[in-house]
Amino acid sequence: MKRFAACAGYMLLIYGFIFLPVIVLVLFSFQDGRFPVPPLKGLTLKWHAEVLADEDLRAALLHSLVVAVGSSLVALFFGFLAARALAHSTMRGAAAIRGALTAPLSVSYLVIGLGLLASFNIAGIGLSLWTVAIGHVVINLPLCFAICYAALGAGEIQAERAARDLGAPEWRVMALVTAPMIFPALLAAFLLSITFSWDEFLIAFLLSRFEVTLPVEIWSLLRSGLNPKTNAVGSLVFLVSALAFLAVELATKRRI
Amino acid sequence: MTGSIEQIERRRALALLAPATLWTLLFFALPFGVMAAISLRRSGTAGWSLGNYTEFLGNPEYIGAFLNSLEITVTVTVLSVLLAYPLAWIIAEEIPPRCRRLALALAVLPFWTSYVVRSYAWSLVMAKQGVLNEAITSLGLPALALGNSRAAVVIGFTHFFTMLLVLTIYASLVQLPPNLRRAAADLGAGPVAIFRHVIWPLALPGVAVGAFLTFALCIGDYVTPQILGGGNDLALPQLVMLQIGRSADLPMASALSIILMVAVTVAYLLLARSMRAVK
Amino acid sequence: MTARIDVENLTRRYGTANALAGVTLTVEAGEYCVLLGPSGCGKTTLLNILGGFADPSSGSLRIGGRDMVGVPAAQRPTTTVFQDYALFPHMTLRDNVGFGLRMRGQGRAERNRRAEEMLDLVGLTGAGGKRPSQLSGGQRQRVALARALAVEPDVLLLDEPLGALDLNLRRTMQEELKAIQRRVGATFVHVTHDQEEAMAIADRIVVMNKGLIEDEGPPERVYRRPKTRFAAAFLGEMNFVPAQVRTGRLDSPLGDLGPTEHAAGPVTLGIRPAHLRPGPEAQIPAHIIEVMFQGIHRRVRVEAAGLTLLAHLPLGQEAAPGDQVMLAVDAPEIVVLP
Numbered sequence: 001m002k003r004f005a006a007c008a009g010y011m012l013l014i015y016g017f018i019f020l021p022v023i024v025l026v027l028f029s030f031q032d033g034r035f036p037v038p039p040l041k042g043l044t045l046k047w048h049a050e051v052l053a054d055e056d057l058r059a060a061l062l063h064s065l066v067v068a069v070g071s072s073l074v075a076l077f078f079g080f081l082a083a084r085a086l087a088h089s090t091m092r093g094a095a096a097i098r099g100a101l102t103a104p105l106s107v108s109y110l111v112i113g114l115g116l117l118a119s120f121n122i123a124g125i126g127l128s129l130w131t132v133a134i135g136h137v138v139i140n141l142p143l144c145f146a147i148c149y150a151a152l153g154a155g156e157i158q159a160e161r162a163a164r165d166l167g168a169p170e171w172r173v174m175a176l177v178t179a180p181m182i183f184p185a186l187l188a189a190f191l192l193s194i195t196f197s198w199d200e201f202l203i204a205f206l207l208s209r210f211e212v213t214l215p216v217e218i219w220s221l222l223r224s225g226l227n228p229k230t231n232a233v234g235s236l237v238f239l240v241s242a243l244a245f246l247a248v249e250l251a252t253k254r255r256i
Numbered sequence: 257m258t259g260s261i262e263q264i265e266r267r268r269a270l271a272l273l274a275p276a277t278l279w280t281l282l283f284f285a286l287p288f289g290v291m292a293a294i295s296l297r298r299s300g301t302a303g304w305s306l307g308n309y310t311e312f313l314g315n316p317e318y319i320g321a322f323l324n325s326l327e328i329t330v331t332v333t334v335l336s337v338l339l340a341y342p343l344a345w346i347i348a349e350e351i352p353p354r355c356r357r358l359a360l361a362l363a364v365l366p367f368w369t370s371y372v373v374r375s376y377a378w379s380l381v382m383a384k385q386g387v388l389n390e391a392i393t394s395l396g397l398p399a400l401a402l403g404n405s406r407a408a409v410v411i412g413f414t415h416f417f418t419m420l421l422v423l424t425i426y427a428s429l430v431q432l433p434p435n436l437r438r439a440a441a442d443l444g445a446g447p448v449a450i451f452r453h454v455i456w457p458l459a460l461p462g463v464a465v466g467a468f469l470t471f472a473l474c475i476g477d478y479v480t481p482q483i484l485g486g487g488n489d490l491a492l493p494q495l496v497m498l499q500i501g502r503s504a505d506l507p508m509a510s511a512l513s514i515i516l517m518v519a520v521t522v523a524y525l526l527l528a529r530s531m532r533a534v535k
Numbered sequence: 536m537t538a539r540i541d542v543e544n545l546t547r548r549y550g551t552a553n554a555l556a557g558v559t560l561t562v563e564a565g566e567y568c569v570l571l572g573p574s575g576c577g578k579t580t581l582l583n584i585l586g587g588f589a590d591p592s593s594g595s596l597r598i599g600g601r602d603m604v605g606v607p608a609a610q611r612p613t614t615t616v617f618q619d620y621a622l623f624p625h626m627t628l629r630d631n632v633g634f635g636l637r638m639r640g641q642g643r644a645e646r647n648r649r650a651e652e653m654l655d656l657v658g659l660t661g662a663g664g665k666r667p668s669q670l671s672g673g674q675r676q677r678v679a680l681a682r683a684l685a686v687e688p689d690v691l692l693l694d695e696p697l698g699a700l701d702l703n704l705r706r707t708m709q710e711e712l713k714a715i716q717r718r719v720g721a722t723f724v725h726v727t728h729d730q731e732e733a734m735a736i737a738d739r740i741v742v743m744n745k746g747l748i749e750d751e752g753p754p755e756r757v758y759r760r761p762k763t764r765f766a767a768a769f770l771g772e773m774n775f776v777p778a779q780v781r782t783g784r785l786d787s788p789l790g791d792l793g794p795t796e797h798a799a800g801p802v803t804l805g806i807r808p809a810h811l812r813p814g815p816e817a818q819i820p821a822h823i824i825e826v827m828f829q830g831i832h833r834r835v836r837v838e839a840a841g842l843t844l845l846a847h848l849p850l851g852q853e854a855a856p857g858d859q860v861m862l863a864v865d866a867p868e869i870v871v872l873p
Contacts, residue, residue, distance in 0.1 A: 007346045014343045015362065018419060021377035022366045024387050028380065082276035085269040101276055104284050106469075108476025108520070110493055111513050115287030118294050118506055138283050141276060158621040165586065166635035166686060167609045170268060176634075180625045201372050201479055206500070215372045222376055222483065231380075234373035238366075245368040249361060260605030261590045 022238060029231035047232035057233065060217035064198055067129055067213055071136035072144075072193035076186065078137075079144030084178060087152035098149070102142045112138055113206040120207070127209040135203040140193040147192075151185035152178070191248045195241065295510035299503075308511035318495065322515065325492040328406065329475040332413040333467050339414065340421035341463070345455075347422070348429040360426060367419045375483040378412045379404075382484070408484040409491070413477070417470045424469070428462020429455070461531060468527050472520045492516055537564040537721045538599030538612060538689035540585065545594035547580050547746075554580040555591070556746035562739065564599075564689075567716050567723045571733040571769070572743035578726045579694060581743075585724060586692050587611045599689055609638075612689035616696050620679040622667040628654060628678050629663035635686035653681035656715065673704050680712075684719060691716075693725040697732065709735050730770050734758060742766040764872050767805045774811060774844045775872075776804040785869070788840035789819050793866035805870035808834065808845040813852060817861035821846070826854050837862070 032042030051057055082101060086094050104112065116135050120127065156178060163177045164170075179186065201215040208216060214237070221230050298307045312318045347359045366374065381387045392398075432455065440450045481491040490498075492512060499509035540562040547555040555577045562568045570578040583589040584596065587608035596603045598612060608615075614635065623631050632653050633646035641649075651663055657677035667675055676696060683691055696712075697705045713736050716723045727733055733740050734754040741751040742765070750757050750766035761767035764775070778787035780799045785792040787804060809832075821839035828834075832847040833854055839862065846862055848854050 003350075007350050010342055011346060014339060014418070017339075017415065018363060018366055020387075021374055021381055021415065022369060024381050025373070025377040078276040078279060081272040085272035089269060091266065091269060097273065097277065100285075101280055104280065106472055106520075106524075107284075107288075108472065108513075108516060110476045110478060110496060111288070111291070111517055112284065114496070114500070114506075114509060114513050115291040116283065117500070118510065119287040119290045121506070122290065134283055137279060141279060145276060155619075155621075155624075158617060158619055159623055161588065161608075162615070162617060162621040162682075163623070163634065165588075165608045165613075165615045166682070167638040168634075169609065169638075172638065177623055181623070183625075195368060199368075199370050215370055218370065218372050218376075222372070230373075230376060234370065234377060237373055238369040241368040241370065242365060245361070245365065249357070261587060261607055264607055 025231055026235045026238065029228060029235040031228045031231070047228040048236065050229055051232040051236060057214070057217055060212055060214045063129055063211055064214040067133045067136060067204075068194045068197040071133045071197050072140060072190055074133075075137045075140035075144045075193050076148075076190050079141055079146075079189065080148045080179070080186065081174075082145050083148035083152055084174065087149055088154070088157050101145050104138055105142045105146075109139065109200070109202045113203040116203075117206050127207055129208060129211050129213075131207040132204045132213060135207050136197040136200060139200070139203070140196060143196070144189040144193060147185050147189040148182065151182040156181050188248060191244065195244060195248075198244075199241070291510045292514060294507050295514050297507045299505040299507050308508050309515075311508070312511060312515060317490075318512070321490045321492045321495045322519075324406075324489060325475050325516075326519065328409055328413065328481075328491060329471055331410055332417060332474050333470045335410070335414045336417035336421050336470055337425075337463065337467055339418045341425055343418075344422045344425035344429060348426055360423065363422045364419045367416070371416070372479055372483075374416070375412050375480045378408065378415065379483055382408050382411070404484065404486045406485065406489050409481050412480045412484045413474055416480075417474065420473075421463075421466045421470060424466030425459070425463055428459045428466070431462070432458055464527055464531060468523060471523050475519060476516055536612075536687060536689050539564040540568075540690060540722060540724070541595075541597040541600075542581075542585075543595045545581070545584065545596065546592045547577075547584065547589070548592045553746045555584075557594070558743075558746070558748055560741060560748060560751065562722055562724065564722055565720050567713065567725065567736055567738045568741060569733040569737035569739070570724065570726045570741050570743060571728070571730060572749075573728060573769070575745075576743040577746040578741075578743050580746075582615075582692050582694055582724060582726050585690070586613050586615045588615075613692055614683040614686060614688040614690075615692040615694065616676075616679045616683050618694045618696070618698060620667075620675045622675055622678055622682070624667050626666075627663060628659070628665050628667070628670075631667070631678060632663075632682045632685050634682065639686065649685055650681075653685045654678070656684070656718070657681045658711070672699050673708070676700070676708070680715070684715070684721075687719075688721055690722045690724065691719075693723065695726055695728070697727070697729075705732070706735075712736060734770065740770075742769055744769075759868065760870060761805070761872075764803065764805075767870060767872065772808050772845055774806040774808065774842075776806060776842060776844075778802055778804045780871075785871070788842060789864060792864055792869060795871060797871050803872045805872055806844075806864055807868065809847050810865035810868045811844060811846040811862050812865075813848065813860055814863045817863040819862045819864070821860050821862050823854055823856055823858045823860060825856055 029047055030043040030045065031047075032044040086098055113135060116131065116138075117127075120131055125131065159177050159181060160173050163173045168176065199215060200213075201219065204213045205216050205219065212220075218230070218233055218237070221227070221233065295308055296304045296306065298305055312322075343363065347356055347363070351359050379386075383389070436454050436458070437450055440454050445453065476493055477491075478493040478497055481494055482497075485491065485494070493516070496509045496512045496516075499505040499512065540560070542558055542560045545555055545558045546553065558577070558581060570581060572578050580589065584591050585598075587603070587606060587610075591604065603611060623634065626634070629647055629650045632650040633641075636646045636649060647663070651660075654660060654663055657680050659674060659677055659681070662670075662674075667678065670678065676699075680696070693712075697708050700708060709732055712723075712725075725736065737754050739751060740754050740757050742749045742757065742761075744765050749769075750762040757766060758770050761770065767773045768775075776787050776789060778785050778792070779801055780786070780795060780797050782799075783794055783796070785795050785802075785804065792804065819839055821837040821844070823835050823837050824843070825836040826833055826848075832849055833852075835846050835848055835854060837844055837846055837860070848860070852860075854860065
């Protein structure tokens with residue numbers, strides 16, 4: 001009983017710590033006053049309405065979605081192909097290539113972004129959403145590769161063999177047998193990549209110029225100080241992210 | 257005659273590997289090389305030199321920022337592990353399996369909000385008229401000047417990394433074969449002894465990896481120090497961004513980033529060495 | 536359809552190890568051929584080379600007269616039933632069986648019709664809508680067979696297909712496989728390490744060891760007149776007795792064992808335990824060491840003339856360790872080995 005109390009107490013404390021900023025954020029986004037700080041005056045939806053009407057924010061939201069979906073699709077496709085090539089491979093150097101493909105996971109976004117910025121400068125390539133997307137593929141590719149690689153077990157390899165034996169060309173083996181068999185992993189990798197890209201600030205900040213993604217737009221908003229409108233943006237973003245996360249959970253619950 | 261089918265398979269494998277490998281080479285390895293090369297030039301001059309690095313070593317402001325980052329990162333890593341471990345352990349051990357997924361999901365739900373927004377939310381909490389101070393002053397205690405300080409940065413970081421570590425430590429704990437615990441108990445070990453002799457050492461590699469990840473991500477982070485930190489107490493990433501933005505000094509920015517990477521690599525090597533020592 | 540397989544001097548090296556050390560074999564069209572041997576003998580390697588999953592290091596392979604070296608699995612007139620069945624878990628049985636037909640461009644209606652036909656052939660009528668996860672091991676094996684046969688291959692390769700089944704199920708499946716092969720007419724090449732299975736099904740047994748063929752031919756011939764010592768011992772229990780050929784007769788520690796046409800000199804005699812038994816003319820004294828009940832007879836380990844041998848005693852005769860019995864040898868059944 002004492003143990004239960006101690007555990008419950010600790011859990012309450014930590015969960016409280018974890019949810020504190022989010023609760024404050026959401027709460028004060030309804031603040032009927034100029035500053036999102038206590039005391040809480042009235043409740044109003046006007047900040048949320050303003051956010052939803054803000055054109056810059058809406059544009060940034062669209063940009064974020066496009067970059068997220070686009071870069072995730074590319075990362076997943078390339079990662080899937082590479083994982084298939086290396087899974088259960090007896091190639092010399094397979095381990096080295098695997099290491100090289102997962103290396104970007106342990107490198108700071110600052111380094112990745114700065115490297116790309118310097119390179120684009122030298123190559124004379126202008127900054128845009130495209131350059132942001134390129135950077136996002138770099139950070140998501142290792143993740144997609146790792147997830148697909150882990151999902152390709154002996155069962156998948158044998159089924160591929162059977163498909164080849166029955167006359168299937170390589171692309172059909174991948175499309176009709178391999179991909180459907182690891183579908184939950186593919187979905188998880190895709191949704192995870194979208195989430196990382198959607199939320200990513202540093203690379204997007206460094207590699208975009210006029211058209212920006214949502215985190216960058218929010219950043220500019222922040223520079224103007226405490227403002228319930230910022231809270232409203234944050235709350236809405238939290239809502240969307242939370243829903244997306246729940247979607248991932250539900251999607252990966254249903255296994256074949 | 258040898259190798260016809262194997263040749264076909266190898267060619268196929270190489271073709272499949274090509275897109276990912278080329279992308280990584282072109283947009284990761286190459287830029288990294290470019291950055292390293294640039295760090296050896298001085299802004300505005302031609303020719304190679306280690307000038308950026310010597311400037312770093314000679315400038316107390318730069319060294320100060322570097323030490324700042326190190327101190328903050330180490331503090332955050334230790335704190336986050338201390339906070340996350342018990343929760344991860346509770347979820348892995350005490351919570352019934354059905355509820356575990358929910359408990360984990362709750363523990364990391366704020367993780368999935370915008371990172372920028374979350375740091376901003378902390379600034380709300382810790383502002384002079386913020387929620388925390390409201391609560392403290394209402395109890396009659398003096399208000400804390402937490403906003404825009406190193407403490408705020410540490411709190412903001414710890415919040416994020418505690419969530420991350422709960423996930424990684426949980427994953428490490430849950431992998432332990434249950435029979436080990438039963439065997440120890442069977443031989444007379446109490447819960448504390450089981451933790452000390454069985455769980456802690458075996459979960460340590462996973463915990464160490466999580467701690468390393470924390471170190472690597474924290475030391476390179478720009479957002480939290482910028483939002484929650486004071487203007488005097490800069491962290492190294494902030495200096496890097498200053499070089500890029502205000503001074504357009506890419507060479508210096510590159511050099512500073514490389515120094516950051518070196519710090520992370522050193523940490524990695526220390527980790528690898530201690531892991532090998534444990535084995 | 537069906538086709539003949541011609542293998543000539545096939546070798547396969549992995550580094551310094553020889554998986555196949557020079558195999559020459561002909562399997563006639565429509566034959567049921569069984570590759571038999573212990574693990575590591577090269578039978579699975581040979582099957583993989585036949586199926587197009589591996590290259591030989593040297594040698595030639597022709598199926599239906601066409602050179603097959605370098606031709607990948609998808610383009611060969613062979614299909615394989617894998618040891619772990621390798622069914623597609625996300626497809627119905629109908630789609631599984633029809634997969635090869637789909638690859639050949641057949642329309643859905645035609646595919647489904649043929650798939651139902653094949654499922655019927657293997658005894659799974661009407662199960663087309665199910666998924667592999669809903670089936671037992673034996674049922675999955677039949678689906679794998681149906682899937683491989685649906686495309687009417689010239690050669691069907693089976694990699695230890697019955698290994699995961701229990702004994703009774705295995706015996707039933709052996710009969711069914713034989714019946715199906717007769718109906719379908721394709722050439723079957725079946726790999727196993729179970730000699731009973733091999734003898735029961737094969738038209739032609741190929742006994743392999745260390746990458747070489749020890750003996751091959753109809754089961755009865757290989758069993759009764761094996762060509763090598765290994766083949767003799769692998770197909771069933773065998774007593775090996777050293778002997779000398781003198782003046783056209785076999786002279787052994789067990790006495791004179793009859794005439795022979797073998798050249799003079801030392802030989803090894805192979806005597807099956809079933810052919811070492813009591814009888815009216817039994818003249819060999821033997822001392823019983825151990826007795827094991829085997830249903831149809833008793834298998835006894837005896838000591839005779841300084842040799843330890845295995846013999847079969849009929850049930851009617853009481854026997855216990857320590858007893859003395861008199862045994863005779865069925866001379867015509869003796870195998871003379873070099």
